[in-house]
Amino acid sequence: MKDRILNEMTLRFPSLAENERFARLAVSGFVSSLDPALDELSEIKTAVSEGVTNCIVHAYRDTVGIITMQVRILEGQRIYIRIKDTGCGISDIAAARTPLWTSAPDEERAGLGFAIMESFTDRLSVRSRPGGGTTVTMLRTLRTRKAANEDRNKKV
């Protein structure tokens, strides 16, 4: 990564469902120094929730494993988020990324996690190997709340 890293944090936590909320709030708190527009912050939280939930629901199905989440603040209001598990992995990544595709339809999974991560970030990459775990990385440029307000005033 060429971009200069201004701030960075790494969290390691077990794949317990109650940590979905913790992960969202941790990322939200960490990027708050950028004073992001609230709608964009909400999108980031949603993308993080999807990534972490997938580790809990799919990667470590019927077990508890470690989720590693790294967040970087890069120059130009850009944030980088990496969510990594060492769980079951994905055999067909293209299929998994297809909207509405889910391996757990009877658990009321909507098959929209990857689609949401993709539409709420500027770039999503998925690296995975069956038995070798999955790493999801997301990049997103955030607008400050100030810039968002100025845009809104211009429109009025």
Added chain:
Amino acid sequence: MGVKLFYDPGSRTVLAELSGDIDHFTSKSLREPIDAEILARIPLRLILDLTGVSFMDSSGIGLIIGRYKLMNDLGGSITAVCPSPETAKLLELGGINRICRIVATARDASFIGGMKI
């Protein structure tokens, strides 16, 4: 945080007031009481009031689709009212408007038997 349930016998409507975060962790504890109420009442309509929802991810989409299927099996319909702008965006992404009437504000929602919606 959670769900509050109301029933209006006149219009045979179950109103479920959801609040707090809806994610994979919380969705199970929301699903069970709603389904129990639906199966006890066999309503014609289920209204999900999203006013108090502070966060939702695709587990919320799954929750709505699951309740739609149940209501559909019973010959009834489902309506979602008052999503926040963030929740509304997610519902749109999930194509929820195809299975569920979405009412933006309580003002646009019809009143049922003096019940708050």
